[in-house]
Amino acid sequence: MAAPRAYWKGTLKLSLVSCPVALYPASTAVEKTRFHMINRETGNRLKQQMVDAETGDVVEGDQKGRGYEVSKGKYVEIEKDELEAVQIESNHTIDIDSFVPEGEIDKRYLDHPYYIRPDGKAGVDAFAVIRDAMKDQDRVALARIVLTNREHVIAIEPLDKGMLGTTLRYPYELRDADDYFEDIRSPKVTKDMIELAGHILDSKAAHFDPSKFKDEYETALKALVRRKATGKPIRAAEREEKPSNVVNLMDALKQSLKGGGARRAGSTARRQTPHRRAAKKSHRSSARRRKAG
Known part of the structure; x- marks a missing residue:
């Protein structure tokens, strides 16, 4: 099976060792059920329009601009060329800055995951050396990469025969935990x-197995759409009684x-059913009598 189209291509660089690599998004929302807004009278899909918040007039494409709110209702307009002047141009290089123990990475910083694989045959050896060295020392590489005109810090670690790269959030993107936990008695x-x-906890001990994750809401949505499309009646699901507070x-x-x-x-x-419970009870009683005999 051929790999899908790469999201990003460039060079993974560790000091003087480098190899061409390609990034692929490791997650997708393609399988999720999505709805479109439609006109209930015609069945046609609706399209969105930008409307002036004050006048209510529809704003055409050439009238649209970007503005930053400096005070309530007051915006400073940023021109396209001004924005482009501060954007970071990608040099298509992932520069590894350091290696850290995997356990030191705060999970709150984890953002988007990407699969990283060699791009072509030329750099396979160098790719394997970097991957296996990290595996040997149980380390994660911290590097910089430019995606969509913004520089990101990316954590890179071995994964099977390839690598997993996860972009990290910046500290200013995280909320302070004290704001939520400080007043907990x-x-x-x-x-x-x-x-x-x-x-x-011991009685419920298990191993992490994502194959057991079941999206019951998604399953119910798909069933709803199938029934609706075939003209079958829709019945509301019975709600389970909530247990009283202990x-x-x-x-x-x-x-x-x-x-x-x-x-x-x-x-x-x-x-x-009561019949099945009674049958099981009778079977257990018979088994006990045979054992006693």
């Missing part, structure tokens, strides 16, 4: 509570530990 939590919660935290932890592991199986059992 620090209650006294007993050791018994923490141990009980730890047992619950007042006693210790009781909630004990109950969770007692029934948490079997909760999923229990929810399935509750959906079974």
Whole structure:
């Protein structure tokens, strides 16, 4: 299978070692169900128009410009050539500045992921040397790259036979956690509570497996569209009753530990018919009698 069209092509450079590479977006929204705005009377798709916020008049293409709001309702207009004068021109080079331990990268900085692979056969050896050296030392490269006229910091790490590059946000793009966490009170939590919660965590221990992620809303949207397109009636899904709020935290932890592991199986059992439950009960009773005999 041929690789899709590259999003960016250039050179990955480590000191005097360099190799041609290509970047491909590692994520896509193509499979997501999307809707268009339509005219309910004609069924035709609607198009958007830019409208002057004060006069309500439609603004044509040659009247559109960019402005930065310097005070409420006051804008300074930025001309296209002025904007181009400060844009960074891509030299199509990924310059590696440093290598850091992977665990030191704050996950809040992670932005967009890209697959990186050699572009052609010429630089495969150099690509493999850089990739395997990072794998050997468990390090992530921090480099600079220009995408869409803006310079980004990109974290590069080995991934299978290629590399994964993830653009990083700048500090000014992150909100301060203290604004959200500072007023959270620090209650006294007993050791018994923490141990009980730890047992619950152990009972739900697993490995990261994205194949188990199920987008139930997306599945429901696709089913809705299929039924609607074939003229079948649409029925509203029954809402599950929300559990009442638990007042006693210790009781909630004990109950969770007692029934948490079997909760999923229990929810399935509750959906079974009385006849099936009775049959299972009879089977278990017979099995116990045979064992006792």
